[in-house]
Amino acid sequence: MQQQLTKEGVKYLLAPFCWILFMMIVFFIAAGRLDVPRAWLAFGIHLVGAALGALLMYRFAPELANQRASARQGTKGWDKAILMIYFLLLLLAIPLTAGLDVGRYHWSDxxxxxLGVVCYFLFFIIFYWAMLINKFFEGTSRIQTDRGHRVICSGPYAYVRHPGYVAMIFASVSDALIIGSLYALIPSCLAVGVTIVRTGLEDKMLRSELDGYAEYAATVKYRLFPGIW
Structure with missing residues (x-):
């Protein structure tokens, strides 16, 4: 029987709307103006994506929404630090830099x-495909002994071992590209680097602590980039 959405799960599904609002406030304060059409497009796409994602989770994966609402026992300390850095870059540094660039000082265009819109759609498709396939797709890195954690090798996991992080890489660069800020690509690339570091650390954890993962890694050889790494 499918688990029902809890209050924690509802908070998780609503959280992206709060993040988008925060990003908008940061961007438009930094820009000093509201007439930046490409920024409205970026945030509008985010809002539509958040609504569609919430509907998908509510309909097909309410248990996972409940689980992703907070960091669970056993979450690695290094992952908490990495997530803090990643979200500071994504929610603060990128919109702040983009606002100063295209809205106030016009450093680049x-x-x-x-390309940015394509990156966002790739993020959305890969992220929710992986999440709906993998019921262990929690928001933090840990071995989920309390949930019977096992290797998932279907869907996008048949091609790369960490499709969720592939999606995060596309998300990291989409806003800077949609808004058209060259300088916002600096924190975007830092966010990509943080994601790659997190991938390596999580992969090492899974190899050493999750039964069957080493065998899976021998079959699906690439973590993020087929043919490269």
């Missing part, structure tokens, strides 16, 4: 809106 990247013609990359279409």
């Amino acid at each position: 990247l013609q990359s809106m279409g």
Whole structure:
């Protein structure tokens, strides 16, 4: 029987809307103006994605929504630190830099809106595909002994071992590209680097602590980038 959504799960599904609002406030204060159409497009896409994602989770994965609402017992200390850095870059540094760049000082004007939209859609498709396939797709890195943690090798996991982090890489660069800020790509690339570090650490943890993962890694050889790493 499928678990029902709890109050914690509802908070998790609503959290992205709060994050988007925070990003908008940071961006438009930094920009000093509201007439930045590409920024409205970026935040509008985020809002639509958050709504569709919440509906998908509510319909198909309410138990996972409940689990992702907070860091559970056994979460690695290094992962908490990495997540803090990642979210500071994503929610604060990127919109702040983009706002100062395209809104206030006009340092750059990247013609990359279409590429940014593609990156966001790739993020959305890969992220929710992985999450709906993998009931152990929690928000933090830990061995979920309390939930019968096992290796998932279907869906996107048949191609790379960490598709969720592939999605996060696309998310990291999408806003800077949609808004058209060259300088916002600096914190975006830092967020990509943080994601790659997290991938390596989590992969090492899974190899040493999760039964069957070493055998899975011998079959699916690449962590993030087929043919590369």
